[in-house]
Amino acid sequence: MRMSQLLVRTLREIPSDAESVGHTLLVRAGFVRRLASGIYTLLPLGTRVLAKVEAIIREEQDAAGMQEIVMPVLSPYELWEESGRAAMFGQDALPAMTTEGRGGVFVLGPTHEEVATTTIAAEIDSYRQLPVTVYQIQSKFRDEARPRSGLLRLREFTMSDAYSFDANKEAMVASYDTAVAAYRRIFERLEIDVVPVEATSGAIGGDVNHEFMVPTTIGEDFFASCSSCGLAANIEAAVRRVNSPLADATTINAPSCSRISTPGTGSIEAVAALLSSRGVTTTSILKSIATLDADGTPTIIVVPGDREARLPHGWRLFEETDFASHPAIIRGFVGPVGLSGVRVVADESIRHAPHSFVVGANEADYHLIDVVVGRDFDPDEYGSFVVVDDGDSCPNCGAVMHLQRSVEAAHTFQLGLHYSSKIRNASFVAEDGSEQLFWMGCYGIGVSRLLAVLAEEKHDDQGLIWPASVAPYHAVLVAIGAGRNPLVVETADSAYVALRAAGVDVLYDDRDVSPGVKFADADLIGVPTRITVGGKGLDRGICEVRSRATGEMVEIPIEALLAGRLSI
């Protein structure tokens, strides 16, 4: 490509809407432009990178036996009612992306489990046709409450999504492992360091699943990882080990519990402040959170006052209407003592606490003091119900865990029968002649997001530094003094032809601008190899070849360049 023709405008100044360095560079170097919040156009350079990332994904998934298909962006609303996800996404998310068409309502797909299941169900009748894994690379639409950080969190973005169909659980696990292995190779080729972590399945459903996290400062996610055994889990799924029992109820010397007036203290901090004269701190208060568990059963989660409660997957916090229908539970003064008909679960760490606690009295403006766990209330269940923090103990080996800020680059799920049991006719005839449901898996890579991650992780003060595997061009040919030196033009033109003939993806900077501009743009855009042809070098029969990443520069004979070679 001749740069004089390339649709690119580099910006010298920092765009006002860009916060992260990586995104700033993508904008300054002319890869992307914002159309609306969370909606971006990819200009030619950005498009080329995206295409190269997609090509790698295609190659590795094809090699793994996965087959590419193209499913529609639009899907009938009825399909989402069938799977139950119309209700799950709720009043806001799906309708916001719904289009009224002739003859029905169609959803702009946020993901494609329903469509994939329907598609495969129509094509596969027999176990003999299994296993099969299909994938597509396509736009997805999500009603993000808050798009952010450029390409990191978009309302419309490109995703590579794959769906596996198997005859039984063992086969599903095998397909899952195959897909995960393909993902690992993809990230290797992209030169992106990913950490597979255990995760929660969110709105997708299913049991076993992993996220591929990229540790980076622009991450909006956290995962906990063990410093010793390597266990890693998303913050939403991570649990901790509570070490050594410390005491039990019988050894605590506390008077029987009593009510105390605590007007207007709807928070742990307020209670601690009010009762500080009694030596009460946030750690001696129990935080009681009213929730509905995955089955809709009212459940109080009890955790130490200084910790954040972790809601297991599928649970949700009480809303106004829930408090209204459970009058015994008083917002701001929830407690585990004396509640009948309400399940209480507690974090393991309070089980053997060596002291009494302050808890909500389930009465407005009152708390209970001198509450002893095991004496005054007995949780129905103990578990790990706090959000893991830096320094907590690994549930596996007990070593210290650390939190890592990161971006979710991919997510893989073993769905089991989650969708095939809901979508009609998602079954096949098994070897024994019986009708069986598909065992499914689904897999997604956030392709657009990878550009943001790459830009953030691969740059220096001068600009972007693309890995060769995805760089928009392999090399940039810079002609110095082309406007006044016919020999430079002649040589550079010939080199451009020769390099292309040799299979080098080359960007030829033939613009009539100063050398400084050409060098600065070459660095900003981040093409891995820069070839400089100038009058001074021509006099000596050489040109310069420089590595963007290392700055290393070698001189090679003009003849080598004209033969399409970039080394001596």
Add this chain to the structure above:
RNA sequence: CGGGAAGUAGCGCAGCUUGGUUAGCGCGCCUGCUUUGGGAGCAGGAGGCCGCGGGUUCGAAUCCCGCCUUCCCGACCA
């Protein structure tokens, strides 16, 4: 959805407090000349619904009200 900030030329900004000539500056763009190995110089030029609507006023980029959009923090999140 809660909190904060901001909308003035393609991009980045000043002007607004204290209303009043023709709304400025830098980058970019166009023309000419000079220049040419790390974002050149001189001269000339084009480009504005001052986010939108209403109000106050003789007069509004500037004051008041409403709305929209964008960014940040949080909530939420596949």
